Amino acid sequence: MTDFKSMSQLMLKETAFECVLHGEYPRTFNELCERPHGFLHGLDFVVEEWLAGMQGFPNIIDMDVCRQQASQVLMSVVGCRFTITDFLTNKESQTSFMDVMKAIKDLKQCFVILAKPYLNISPLANWYLDLPLKVQHSFKNIHMGEIARRREYDGALMK
DSSP states (O other), X not given: OOOOOOHHHHTTTTSTTHHHHHSSOOOSHHHHHOTTTOHHHHHHHHHHHHHHHHXXXXXXXXXXXXXXXXXXXXXXXXXXXXXXXXXXXXXXXXXXXXXXXHHHHHHHHHHHHHHGGGTTSHHXXXXXXXXXXXXXXXXXXXXXXXXXXXXXXXXXXXX
């Protein structure tokens, strides 16, 4: 018996990650990166659910390829989480703004892998493609907030 995943299951609705993955973009570092309910942590579960969903098509899909693809996407999520965390939290960061943007670009490309099998189901494919855009939007807003705070702090010191 084949276990097909519903669109709701694949999108992690009615789970602890529903509000994280289907709400507004994360506005703080903790909402974006922290465990157990940060957005990037939720992406780990998106990939796991996608892989479980692929198992519903054993005669059509090569599961070894799917496992490799899922691993690639998970590594991209980890890389993105690392670069953002290093850039935003370490005063002596070795990560540049461009490094973070490259990691987010890689994340976007990897999420195309998740969307491809569902191109005929637009809401699901679009959801997969929008997830890394939320990461990008969130990171840029958090970063801009940090720049504004530093300017205010520097301005207060100059007075």
